[in-house]
Amino acid sequence: xxxxxxxxxxxxxxxxxxxxKFRVQLEDSGSLRERIRAVVLEIESATxxxxxxxxxxxxxxxxxxxxQKANSQINVLKGLYNKLxxxxxxxxGQYYRYHGDxxxxxxxxxxxxxxxxxxxxxxxxxxxxxxxxxxLNNSDFALDLEDYLVGVCFMSNEMPRYVVNxxxxxxxxxxxxxxxxxxxxxxxxxxxxxxxxxxxxxxxSMKYDLRRVEEVYYDVKIRGLATxxxxxxxxxxxxx
Amino acid sequence: xxxxxxxxxxxxxxxxxxxxKFRVQLEDSGSLRERIRAVVLEIESATxxxxxxxxxxxxxxxxxxxxQKANSQINVLKGLYNKLxxxxxxxxGQYYRYHGDxxxxxxxxxxxxxxxxxxxxxxxxxxxxxxxxxxLNNSDFALDLEDYLVGVCFMSNEMPRYVVNxxxxxxxxxxxxxxxxxxxxxxxxxxxxxxxxxxxxxxxSMKYDLRRVEEVYYDVKIRGLATxxxxxxxxxxxxx
Amino acid sequence: xxxxxxxxxxxxxxxxxxxxKFRVQLEDSGSLRERIRAVVLEIESATxxxxxxxxxxxxxxxxxxxxQKANSQINVLKGLYNKLxxxxxxxxGQYYRYHGDxxxxxxxxxxxxxxxxxxxxxxxxxxxxxxxxxxLNNSDFALDLEDYLVGVCFMSNEMPRYVVNxxxxxxxxxxxxxxxxxxxxxxxxxxxxxxxxxxxxxxxSMKYDLRRVEEVYYDVKIRGLATxxxxxxxxxxxxx
Amino acid sequence: xxxxxxxxxxxxxxxxxxxxKFRVQLEDSGSLRERIRAVVLEIESATxxxxxxxxxxxxxxxxxxxxQKANSQINVLKGLYNKLxxxxxxxxGQYYRYHGDxxxxxxxxxxxxxxxxxxxxxxxxxxxxxxxxxxLNNSDFALDLEDYLVGVCFMSNEMPRYVVNxxxxxxxxxxxxxxxxxxxxxxxxxxxxxxxxxxxxxxxSMKYDLRRVEEVYYDVKIRGLATxxxxxxxxxxxxx
Numbered sequence: 001x002x003x004x005x006x007x008x009x010x011x012x013x014x015x016x017x018x019x020x021k022f023r024v025q026l027e028d029s030g031s032l033r034e035r036i037r038a039v040v041l042e043i044e045s046a047t048x049x050x051x052x053x054x055x056x057x058x059x060x061x062x063x064x065x066x067x068q069k070a071n072s073q074i075n076v077l078k079g080l081y082n083k084l085x086x087x088x089x090x091x092x093g094q095y096y097r098y099h100g101d102x103x104x105x106x107x108x109x110x111x112x113x114x115x116x117x118x119x120x121x122x123x124x125x126x127x128x129x130x131x132x133x134x135x136l137n138n139s140d141f142a143l144d145l146e147d148y149l150v151g152v153c154f155m156s157n158e159m160p161r162y163v164v165n166x167x168x169x170x171x172x173x174x175x176x177x178x179x180x181x182x183x184x185x186x187x188x189x190x191x192x193x194x195x196x197x198x199x200x201x202x203x204x205s206m207k208y209d210l211r212r213v214e215e216v217y218y219d220v221k222i223r224g225l226a227t228x229x230x231x232x233x234x235x236x237x238x239x240x
Numbered sequence: 241x242x243x244x245x246x247x248x249x250x251x252x253x254x255x256x257x258x259x260x261k262f263r264v265q266l267e268d269s270g271s272l273r274e275r276i277r278a279v280v281l282e283i284e285s286a287t288x289x290x291x292x293x294x295x296x297x298x299x300x301x302x303x304x305x306x307x308q309k310a311n312s313q314i315n316v317l318k319g320l321y322n323k324l325x326x327x328x329x330x331x332x333g334q335y336y337r338y339h340g341d342x343x344x345x346x347x348x349x350x351x352x353x354x355x356x357x358x359x360x361x362x363x364x365x366x367x368x369x370x371x372x373x374x375x376l377n378n379s380d381f382a383l384d385l386e387d388y389l390v391g392v393c394f395m396s397n398e399m400p401r402y403v404v405n406x407x408x409x410x411x412x413x414x415x416x417x418x419x420x421x422x423x424x425x426x427x428x429x430x431x432x433x434x435x436x437x438x439x440x441x442x443x444x445s446m447k448y449d450l451r452r453v454e455e456v457y458y459d460v461k462i463r464g465l466a467t468x469x470x471x472x473x474x475x476x477x478x479x480x
Numbered sequence: 481x482x483x484x485x486x487x488x489x490x491x492x493x494x495x496x497x498x499x500x501k502f503r504v505q506l507e508d509s510g511s512l513r514e515r516i517r518a519v520v521l522e523i524e525s526a527t528x529x530x531x532x533x534x535x536x537x538x539x540x541x542x543x544x545x546x547x548q549k550a551n552s553q554i555n556v557l558k559g560l561y562n563k564l565x566x567x568x569x570x571x572x573g574q575y576y577r578y579h580g581d582x583x584x585x586x587x588x589x590x591x592x593x594x595x596x597x598x599x600x601x602x603x604x605x606x607x608x609x610x611x612x613x614x615x616l617n618n619s620d621f622a623l624d625l626e627d628y629l630v631g632v633c634f635m636s637n638e639m640p641r642y643v644v645n646x647x648x649x650x651x652x653x654x655x656x657x658x659x660x661x662x663x664x665x666x667x668x669x670x671x672x673x674x675x676x677x678x679x680x681x682x683x684x685s686m687k688y689d690l691r692r693v694e695e696v697y698y699d700v701k702i703r704g705l706a707t708x709x710x711x712x713x714x715x716x717x718x719x720x
Numbered sequence: 721x722x723x724x725x726x727x728x729x730x731x732x733x734x735x736x737x738x739x740x741k742f743r744v745q746l747e748d749s750g751s752l753r754e755r756i757r758a759v760v761l762e763i764e765s766a767t768x769x770x771x772x773x774x775x776x777x778x779x780x781x782x783x784x785x786x787x788q789k790a791n792s793q794i795n796v797l798k799g800l801y802n803k804l805x806x807x808x809x810x811x812x813g814q815y816y817r818y819h820g821d822x823x824x825x826x827x828x829x830x831x832x833x834x835x836x837x838x839x840x841x842x843x844x845x846x847x848x849x850x851x852x853x854x855x856l857n858n859s860d861f862a863l864d865l866e867d868y869l870v871g872v873c874f875m876s877n878e879m880p881r882y883v884v885n886x887x888x889x890x891x892x893x894x895x896x897x898x899x900x901x902x903x904x905x906x907x908x909x910x911x912x913x914x915x916x917x918x919x920x921x922x923x924x925s926m927k928y929d930l931r932r933v934e935e936v937y938y939d940v941k942i943r944g945l946a947t948x949x950x951x952x953x954x955x956x957x958x959x960x
């Protein structure tokens with residue numbers, strides 16, 4: 001019969017019983033989210049400190065100085081990611097269920113680490129290197145590849161500003177270096193089939209960074225300033 | 241030196257090597273997505289057929305008849321979810337990484353199953369019952385709780401229409417039954433602390449379904465039609 | 481060598497020669513488009529006339545009268561589509577290249593023909609019937625299936641208004657008829673796997689037409705007006 | 721009577737029969753689209769590889785080297801377009817029905833082929849030459865003229881960047897060559913009556929490319945660099 005014996009005593013109780021179970025489950029995942037959120041907030045503020053000291057590089061403060069202060073935050077972050085991993089580890093196989101809760105913060109962390117690594121070595125921070133720095137080289141709590149790639153794109157967005165400020169400070173060789181680096185990076189990205197729309201958009205922005213740096217390099221060249229990287233203002237380069 | 245020995249031969253190769261590895265990884269997850277998509281398209285069309293036959297209930301076709309046709313699709317869906325589980329099982333612990341690719345389709349499936357179950361028994365299809373029907377009672381590939389709850393909300397959205405059509409067909413007792421059911425369901429949901437915005441919004445819509453059914457019940461009562469379900473036009477109820 | 485012997489005499493001439501050829505080709509397809517456009521404008525105005533006379537049905541003018549005036553435009557349209565087919569036939573295999581130029585106008589034509597056909601017979605105008613009316617039953621210039629389906633959706637959008645006006649005019653049996661028709665139509669559409677986003681959206685709107693008609697039928701029923709279709713105001717039904 | 725004998729048994733069946741036929745037709749064109757999509761995805765990734773190697777020209781890598789890697793993809797693309805043609809050939813006269821599904825990808829392919837051809841010969845890749853390279857010189861599956869023209873516009877968008885990088889690398893004669901080429905090309909396009917809005921917009925962008933190249937040529941001239949292409953930094957030109 002339509003609607004069946006909907007008045008039968010057992011229906012509502014079973015309904016209540018099920019939703020009581022749901023209530024507990026949702027509370028659990030909810031409080032887990034809260035704990036994740038708490039750690040992510042700490043990660044965010046450590047990142048802010050790191051970024052604050054790193055920004056001084058645009059005022060062409062000596063790079064070693066800048067890096068020393070910024071590096072001091074890496075271990076803090078490593079500890080926090082370790083903490084985060086422990087929380088997430090409580091519900092095995094659900095890394096990607098909560099992934100969105102630390103995603104953007106992690107992309108920012110990667111972008112800063114990659115920029116610092118480039119200042120130090122002139123090379124791209126590899127995925128595995130980033131994982132090591134953050135203690136994420138585990139099977140169960142790793143650094144998502146797309147987060148790493150987005151972070152690298154964010155780093156590239158910082159490059160044009162850095163080049164402009166370095167040239168202003170008299171480091172006329174910087175554009176060439178950055179251009180070489182960004183060109184390789186851009187070509188490498190081009191090999192990837194980016195189905196992730198967000199990542200694809202971020203990558204597209206890299207093309208504009210590249211063009212901007214090319215224009216700066218062009219200006220320096222056409223004025224015959226690029227012949228030598230040694231100049232009074234070239235502190236950054238000298239000190240390293 | 242800033243930018244390091246970026247000209248050294250090994251840098252670019254290692255960069256290319258890493259991105260070549262990324263290319264393969266992204267290709268793999270991309271083609272996995274393609275395969276998931278293929279199964280989801282099949283699920284979608286099986287759902288469409290199920291819904292098409294279920295819609296006849298609004299024409300007050302005899303419920304058993306309607307259900308028989310609709311039920312025939314359940315095993316098809318079970319087979320497809322089994323297929324989907326096999327695909328997803330290939331990358332253990334990544335259920336939630338691809339979850340978004342079958343999420344909305346599954347919510348629709350749940351809403352139809354729940355509506356069919358209510359027509360049959362007058363009770364709410366339980367979470368475990370839904371999992372059994374779709375063969376999702378596994379630890380590694382289960383029916384996400386929030387998807388189940390959203391599906392239940394979708395089912396409730398169908399109720400006002402059903403009530404209106406049943407009353408039109410002369411089943412004047414239907415509003416009371418549905419009202420009782422929706423009131424219990426709404427009360428049960430109220431117990432939950434919904435942090436998921438999408439689910440919360442869907443639940444809010446349930447309040448309007450409830451209100452609309454109350455209005456229909458009021459119309460029937462005020463006209464003294466609710467006392468008996470027998471009337472000239474009462475074809476629907478007769479067939480049941 | 482980079483840029484090759486770009487100064488060699490033959491380059492520019494060959495360039496010019498090619499673009500001169502392009503110019504002709506683009507002129508040709510351009511003027512073809514103009515001629516298509518001219519016919520489409522005629523189709524549009526014939527459709528307007530048809531619609532103008534058809535609108536009187538909402539004032540419950542006797543249906544035969546209304547249809548007679550509207551039908552008079554069908555042959556005009558048939559002639560125009562014949563004209564259009566001749567133009568398009570000039571470039572074989574390019575029907576779909578120019579299809580967009582008469583698409584929406586044709587969908588409107590179909591919706592009017594389908595509404596007229598329903599008023600006359602109570603049935604859906606079939607695809608082949610629509611093609612016959614417009615003389616489009618050719619292999620090389622047919623009525624695109626999706627255009628037919630969109631037209632049918634447009635017709636359904638007219639139904640709620642028609643039902644409301646008929647009930648106002650005292651035809652209390654109209655909602656039942658329309659509801660039966662729309663329910664069957666909606667169920668039939670449900671069988672289709674609509675990948676065409678535009679068509680899918682139009683179909684979704686049919687669901688609201690259906691609900692609106694159900695509400696009207698409900699109002700009529702709940703007030704005990706639906707028992708008989710014979711009433712003073714029921715001119716439309718009587719005259720046919 | 722209005723709504724006719726809508727209860728007569730034959731109506732609904734014929735409706736269902738028609739829509740069952742539609743369902744099959746839509747499934748067919750849908751799965752055809754899926755197969756087209758699969759090939760287009762392959763075309764996209766082959767294009768990506770081609771572009772990745774071609775990008776090195778902006779680093780003034782020796783052009784022959786660059787072209788050799790890029791050229792290796794042409795046959796891959798030819799094979800894929802052959803595959804695509806076979807799929808589309810299944811429904812004769814419907815090339816333009818599905819044209820939109822490979823349109824933008826093909827425009828990108830053309831732009832790369834045209835850029836490569838210019839690097840090799842200093843001339844514009846002709847429409848027929850593009851068709852030959854892609855094996856599209858068939859009556860039933862050709863390279864749409866407007867796609868070719870859009871592709872050429874995309875190529876022109878790459879020119880300013882190329883010029884800037886070549887000058888930076890010391891090839892001070894490049895601006896003159898490119899300017900000559902772009903001026904001829906722009907003049908040729910001017911002959912066309914572009915009614916296609918998308919193509920017209922792309923062509924407008926060519927004017928800005930032209931202007932930018934003129935500016936670079938001016939910079940080079942005003943500094944008396946244009947007289948000779950030999951300079952310390954002139955690696956790019958030397959390698960060629």
